[in-house]
Amino acid sequence: MEDNIVFFPKLKDRIINLGKKALEEKDFIKALKLCDQLKEMNQHNSQTELAAVACLLEGNRAKEARERCEELVFGPFESDEAIEIYISILFQIKEYEELQRSIKRLLTQNRIDENQMDKFQAMLTLSKKVVSDREGGKFQTLDLHNLVENSEPINKQLELINELRATDCTLVLNQIGDILKSSKANPLIQSFILFILQEQSIEKDFEINKVNQRMTWNVTISVDEHNSFVDAILKKLSEILESENPSAFEIAKEHFRHFMTIYFPFVPMPAEVNTWAACFYYIVQQYFDHDVDEEELKDLFNVEYFPVKSAIALVKRFEDEGYFNITN
Incomplete structure (x- = not known):
């Protein structure tokens, strides 16, 4: 003792x-x-x-x-x-x-x-x-049906998201479920809804259908795979880019984080770290009018150009669809 x-x-x-x-x-x-x-x-x-x-x-x-x-x-x-x-x-x-x-x-x-x-x-x-x-019976339930079809301008959708954040989500769970499983819904809006569910600790199973991936999701499910993927890409970009050009690294980091917010809780497939690090290295170098060829990418990231090109095309498509012009 x-x-x-x-x-x-x-x-x-x-x-x-x-x-x-x-x-x-x-x-x-x-x-x-x-x-x-x-x-x-x-x-x-x-x-x-x-x-x-x-x-x-x-x-x-x-x-x-x-x-x-x-x-x-x-x-x-x-x-x-x-x-x-x-x-x-x-x-x-x-x-x-x-x-x-x-x-x-x-x-x-x-x-x-x-x-x-x-x-x-x-x-x-x-x-x-x-x-x-x-x-007093004055509480009005939010009407979120426009988010299911992605039929409103994005600023209107963001207004609804801000209203939802101030609302008890248990009152609109069916509508939320419809949005999360809709293939037409804006994937970034879907992510914002998932974050609100996390904030409010709504422990309910939801079917998620976004970025050509599906899963049953609950706020209690670990997102370690998503977070680990983000950390691995940022580590790789830091190793290659941060000391060479800190400003470019910060831009690449924020651009990639936004891209992964669109994907949340998934990771882009194939989940190859070097491919996606090379993708965002290429994109940020374009911002600085620096041409990057296949040999440079292969030397820096040990990757073949075709999968990097496919990754770049996906990011560019998201940019063209306006997903990178949205903040919340």
Whole structure:
């Protein structure tokens, strides 16, 4: 027993150091497991619990983050540092009544200062309006059918997306399902909808049909393949381009990230890292009026020109269809 008492502080430090390293490497699953281990050992503190909340949010597990953050704010630690995160989570997952109760409780406890209240006021006002409209039967369901057919100008579609972000998505799940499985819908608009579902932690299966790929998707499904592919391409572009021309690298990086937003949660096929890195290298060099020939691509990326040419053609088609002129 005495050995255990001596051993635990060292073990705690070891776990904390491993957790910091996992966070630096953005390995949020591992970091969360280490935070959970500290909690099981009763060696956790407000900072390790705050890290656990951050990991849950990164994993699109907002409801679990809400429960853990509530305990952090109102439990033994009474962490004032976590208050703003907790209120933001409640607003994100549209628990408006709980948001109002929590702010009232925190004000009673004198734990919200004037600067924080200024930030919370807009959330509080909107939450009261939504609750009032629901209770009064004034709440109108969004009509999203134009997104299914991609029949409206893109600025009108983006207006609907912004309205959807401020709406409880559980009220329009059938319409959302129709959009996500529509082969006519704008794939970038579909991606924005998926991001909103993640933000609101809507745990429902949806059939996705976009960029000639299909899958059954849920916010709990890992997107590691997508993220790993993005990281691998950016690493390759950095190795080839960043030191040579930092401005070109930044343009290539942002252009590629936008392209992958269109594809989310899929990856382009074939998922060959060198081919797609060569594709965006070629495209960005064109922006700087630098001609790139087959030999240069082969020397830099060890690729054949034909698959790179096909990848370039796909990106150009997306550009021609206006997908790169959209931001949200």
